[in-house]
Amino acid sequence: MNQNTMIVCEQIQIEIDKKFFGGAMGKTFLVKYKPTGQFYVMKRVDYFDEKDKKMADDEIAQMRKLTSRYTVRLEWTFTEGPDMYVVTEYCSRGDTRKLIKELQQLPQEERINHVWELFAQMVLALNFMHSKGVLHRDIKPENIFIMLDGRDFGLSKQLLDNDYYAKVEGTKFYMAPEIYMDRKMYFESDIYALGIVLFELITGTHPFYAGNEQETIENITKGKHYELPNWVPIEMKKLILNMLSV
Structure with missing residues (x-):
């Protein structure tokens, strides 16, 4: 049977439309809910041994805990053989990386107005997560998806041992200096990463980028970044x- 028309779950009546990407935790697909024709995102994760089950169950519990206007809505979960399937809403407008490029085409004042609006909604999302005792730990444009009526942060992880730091995760160019120095992440680490995203939304450029990974990380640890343009309020x-x- 062609993968594009394969029925994944008869009870929920969804079918695969296309594959998005693969990852360490599974594979992700665009799927269609047959009764309405509406699209969703489905992630397949390993659900074979006890370790896999705990990771998947923790992820589901995290998503339910973080349900809000500004986070991805969990729709369904089901298991099939050694796999678990997680179905969430689909953000058809893509992620913020594409938006960064689009904003650079706007007049300066209009661009700033858009960034203020984006920032307000990102802060609401991040504040909601932090109020639940949760660090995002990987804030970057690729993990902020554009919705019709808001903004959406990607999946986050629970703090370990109810403490104010967690295992180091994330993308190197968006990690705060303290992560490189003491290998710990704090709530402030999320705020730092969001500051980098804001800088990119305005200028289209990463504030610490130096042409290669080593020098960029060195700029981050030294706090050496580009200046914002004079026209920025x-x-x-x-x-x-x-x-x-x-």
């Missing part, structure tokens, strides 16, 4: 600089 400049100095 002083309030926004102060905000971003404060976020990059947490």
